[in-house]
Amino acid sequence: SAIDVPKWWIGSKGDYEKLVTAAKKEGKLVWWSHPDPECRSLILAPFEKRYGIQVEHTEYTTAQIVQRVLIEGAAGLYSVDVSNLSVHHIPRLEKRGLIKKLPYKQRVKTYRDIPEMISPNSTALIGYTSPRSLAYNTKKLPNDQVPRTYEEVLNPKFKGKISVDTDLKEYIMLAQDWGMEKTKDYLRRLGALKPKFHPNNTVITQMVAAGEVLMAPGTIARIPLYEFKRKGAPVDWRALKPSVPLDLLLQGVMTHAPHPNAAELFIYWMHGSGEWLAGMEKCGGYGHAMIPGSKLQKKLEGVKVVPFGWAWGVKSAKEGLGEQFRKIIGAE
């Protein structure tokens, strides 16, 4: 037949042909993922072109997505194929039987080689990773004054000039490394500096860029930081020592996906082909710290990275760690 089996496919040729044929027949798939309209073409075009499958992409936050999937699932309505999710969502979806277990490691070379990319029950894939670093205003904060460690952030001269995301996700991740007591103590001291709490990343970056705050520890070192810097805003970022929290953004195929084959093919292709990673890197900021040779992996070389652990993600969500931390730091 006319179907070429790509090099990254480690399953049987027949499986691949069957999958591709079925996927092409379905012709499209529905993908709910993080906002990113501009990267859309860079990331998706190779896939769409190669397989002639159209990807219908909607920008929802992971929280919105899991809401919808759960509500729809409870009513037996299924409209999405592939979803972007957070770590703590996976067990919940697994329990409901809404997320599909796939033989990731048996089909795709990358997934076999880097098994950490796949969730413990083989239901989700780490689509990309997001290191949290210190964003700072380059104009107001001379290079030599930019803190290098979390400890240096607590310098009293920064009182009132620090922005903190109300989610405090970075500290939930850091707690894995620091331990609970140290983290809480750190938050208490940070809280004493009267940081400004902001509700989302763009606002934080905006505030740093405008000079309303000098710095924002724990900012996602991706969009919007990257975008702002590219456009000439006086912002930059730096990984704080001793450790960099690494957030994991997952992709998973829904059990009742309306286009199951296209979805399966899509998620195998994602990191199988390398086209996805190339697109993401081109479009800026995105990356995958776990894939050797990727830009992000290189950038974080020599730094202690603390990825969001699967179990920790679930545990912290269950215990409402974010809320506890907000109370400690004084945001809630």
Add this chain to the structure above:
Amino acid sequence: MLRVSSLVKTYDGGVQAVRGIDFEVAEGEFYTLLGPSGCGKTTTLRCVAGLEKPDQGEISIGNDKVFSSEGNTSMPSHKRDIGMVFQSYAIWPHMTVFNNVAFPLRHSKRKVSKSNLRDRVMKALSLVQLDALADRPAPFLSGGQQQRVALARALIYEPRVLLLDEPLSNLDAKLRDEMRVELKQLVNRLHITSLYVTHDQAEALALSDRVAVMNQGTIIQEGRPREIYLQPRDTFTANFIGKTNLFEGKVVDGAQAEGMGLVETPVGRLICRLPNGAQKGDNVQIVIRPEGVDIFQGNPDNKINVVEGNVIFATFQGDSVEYQVRVGDYLCLVKSDSLHEFAKERKVSLHFTPERCLVIPKTKNSVIESNQGGLL
């Protein structure tokens, strides 16, 4: 044509607006409900129109029972085939004169062809002499013109009954007089059955075939204007319809010629018209209209029914002068020719024309009101 029987209406607040009213309006008749503010006139009219739902009673228009509390029927307003002119005219300000008048033909079930419509509207407008203003927006009309539009709008579909709620009361005094004449002529010409509501006795008297005097939700007296004015059956009617001198009295001699008798009153003995069956010794009330009293100076030839008094107050009214004359302890109202005027404090003689001295039986509710002659 219109029959209302045992009509009762109590408002939510507990106000008993209408307390059992019966009347009948013959085809082509002009019937007026006359009474003080709040007596239930408007309520009655609105019940007939179907804008208010009575609690009890029956209303028939022609052969249709449009409302019956027993039969539990209540025809909605827009099916009753009535015309109504509102106190506020209720001319729609967003339409021209023509469209206001054409509205009932255009938007109700009685649709007519376009050319026919134009003819009928123009005919209705010429009836009220507004054909020249057909295309003027309604807000650019004077009060009198608006009033005429309201009339044309109510007449155009030749309703079985025309209801009018104080249609003249918002007009200037001068215009009111003019429109009164116009309305009377129009209604005469069209021979339309009309139910009219007003608190203005002059209007009621001038326009109506029959008048019903209402008070506190009931009809007190019904009759032709002349009857109502000249032969009020009680003091309320007497007082409400025009100004009145009202004396308490006692029949002294009931046996005079032609229904006349002698009555003792605080201003002296007066020869009066007695009602049938009046007996010597009866306590009565005497009603004398101000224009039934002549005022003059010097000694009269005839001393019968003549008393003396002093002018307290004179009001020039154009066509007449109204005096308040003190006679003993009483204030008499007198109306006379305006050409001559008696000065204040002047000593004058009053002559009570015997046939205008009406005796009515004493009723309990005869309150002495402020604008009548009476005790000082």
Add this chain to the structure above:
Amino acid sequence: MLRVSSLVKTYDGGVQAVRGIDFEVAEGEFYTLLGPSGCGKTTTLRCVAGLEKPDQGEISIGNDKVFSSEGNTSMPSHKRDIGMVFQSYAIWPHMTVFNNVAFPLRHSKRKVSKSNLRDRVMKALSLVQLDALADRPAPFLSGGQQQRVALARALIYEPRVLLLDEPLSNLDAKLRDEMRVELKQLVNRLHITSLYVTHDQAEALALSDRVAVMNQGTIIQEGRPREIYLQPRDTFTANFIGKTNLFEGKVVDGAQAEGMGLVETPVGRLICRLPNGAQKGDNVQIVIRPEGVDIFQGNPDNKINVVEGNVIFATFQGDSVEYQVRVGDYLCLVKSDSLHEFAKERKVSLHFTPERCLVIPKTKNSVIESNQGGLL
């Protein structure tokens, strides 16, 4: 006390509401502006009150020039020391009767002590017989009572001038009569300088010391009520003040006794009162009030000023009957006693009382209006 001279006011839209008005009101005088709707009465009053800014002219109250277009002075309303009664009463619904009346003393510059305040308010209220209702919330008053509150509020601070804009026109016919008497007595008693605006001639005649008849922004005639009614200087005044028979005529003989003369009219030759200087051959107009015509049946003894005609229409008005009588091509209005009534189509004789036949010089703008007697 109040002097208005050369007052001109044009509204933004270009409406010339007042076109040069001069008048003077003496201390304690009751002065009325009377005219048809839109003639500029309210505008004049509002200029005096300072609620409208005139374009030209001068207004003085007492010794103060409160407005002068030349001097470029314009005192704001609240400093003019005037009292005003509005057509809508403008009683503040969020206050009690007491507080409404106390307002001018409490919140203007003329503050008084608390105990004094109470006294004065109660005195003002008893003046209008409302002392019993002092603590009632204003919305719970009847129209007549609201009207009296408005009066008390305007009188309590003894303003130099009292301005009244159709204060009676929103009242029932019956109540209007009552309040008219009350108002007249009150104003007489207090001897307060008043400027009154109305379109109701009966009101103007009954209340005023002097009346100014206005039309289209100017004063047409000024005089005592008796003068205005009995000696109108032109047909507008004659027509506006009461109903009128108006004939064209030509003086045939100007040399009769006591100012009387013979005038040829379409209904025959009539002996009339001639104005000074009337010459034989003058074209004139004859004004005869309906009550100046006697109606009777059969041949009169005296043939002077008597004509024959047919009753076309009779309107019973309670105290009188109004007839339209056709005499040749003319319709005559006749008012007579209500006790007897001549039926329609009846042949009658009319007698025009010579001293009530008023001759006025012919003016150009004598429009024949609809409610006067005139050409059929």
Add this chain to the structure above:
Amino acid sequence: MTAATDVQGLSTGNGLLAGYLEKINVSRVVFVLVMAVLAYLMLGPLLFLLWDSFHPGWEIGDETAFTLSSYIKAYTDKRFVEMLVNTTIFGLGATAFSVGMGSIFAWLVERTNMPFRNVTYALLFAPIAIPGLVFAISYILLLSPDIGVLNKILMVIFSLEEAPFTVYSMTGLIFVEGLRLTPGSFLMMAAVLKSMDPSLEEAGYTTGAGILQTARLITAPLMLPGILAAFIYYFITVIESFEIPAIIALPMGLQLLTTKIFFATHTTTQMPQYSVAAAISVVFILASAGLVYLYTLSTKHSERYTTITGKGYRPRIIDLGKWRYAAVGFTVIFFSFSVIFPLLVLIWGSLLPYLQPPSLEALEFATFDSYLKVGNIPKFGLAMKNTLFVTFTVATGTMLLSSLAAWFVVRGRIRGGRIMDLLAFLPHAIPSIVVAIGLIIFYVKMHRSLPIYGSIWIIIIGLLTKRISYGSRIMIGAMFQLHKELEEASEVCGVGWLKTFFLVTLRLLIPAFVNGWLYSALLSIALFTIPVMLYTPKSIVFSVLIWNLWENAKVQEACVVGVLMVVITFTLVFVGQYFASRARVQQTLT
């Protein structure tokens, strides 16, 4: 004679159906329909809210038993009292500010000869269209103690050591929120003023009270029922809103009830706890019900306050004399804050890659590129089309429904008018996010029979639910001023109820209808919470587009779309005002 035959048809029993149809009372049918629609719109979210507050996680299919845990969690929070107190202060302050300002402008525009009144009227609408985020941030750029331009300027002029103002304070928060709500309260107050007989004020002047005294002692108390209505409406608006607090209250750690709701529903580190949000919303609902009840009590006799219309009523313009210029000055200052500054920031932002305090250096970066590339924004065309559709549908639907409801509330001799009033008001107290989730659940469950989940209609329904309270306030106010004889005249001459309603009632209420329509339309364009929760790629609208652009750090593009929204707003306002003023001219002449 049609009536006669109808009756005969009835009595003889012929044509049972025809007879039955004849008997149907149209107004009653419409009443039931309107009641049903309102109940449908409102009960869905409300029942969800109540149910979910006792069954946490129910919405995502967790099997949960009845529990009070959400209430306990919400109300035993150790900062709950602090939240309640702050919320009340914020609510009272911002409401007083906006209703106060609204009243002042209503008075200036409706009653005085202040110059530029028409421009004032149009400009008052502008703040609605400026995205709330940009509006709030512009105040940080203006009044932040660190970078606020205004502070900087004042510090230079008066050589101050410290910034004289800070936006990070309760006062600052109240000020910004109040500015944003002024247009709506202005509209409400203008309607109230219009219905007041000016001679009541004139009576004040002639008795010797000055202009200000009269305004204070007569005008203000007479407007009280109207002021109260606006106050209640905006109090609920303020305590339920989070747009401005998100940027100004959050940073300083100021606790409001909505902060708690925000944390409960917008977390990414755990599942959103709608039940907690719902439990807190109960405070809003109780507050609304209580306030509406108080209002009904305090305005029992308000019908007696209504104008004696008819003769003698003419709009009177107060000559402010020299004070005219003071009034203009005041207006200019107000507009500088409420419109010009935020608008300049918006425009400034549309020229620069990110928002920054105005400066000459920054000007170097300025570019019109983003305007030229606006068509390249993905889905821009679709969003434009959808936005127009949603706006027109929501505004028209809201106002039609509001008008009908208002008729029954004001005129209806049918019992239940009051309930309808409350039904129309209550959705206002349910936070948008709760409404949105309620709708998702409802329509997901209903999807087989009523497939509007995922379509643009669910957005429309969501917005409609929230807008109906304002629409009905405006229309109820207006309906009170319409003489009922105008309608009765139509019915009496043979025109049925429904036709009368459209041909006469609604037609005569066009000025109020247009005002309410505009306001509803503008809010439907501007507010994003509901659309963001409910949209799909096919039903994307501008507010979502802006939100997504913002999330992707396309601040410049977001500002460009914001500017476009302002342009659309002004177009709508001017067109609307044109129609409204035409209709008004016709009517004031009556």
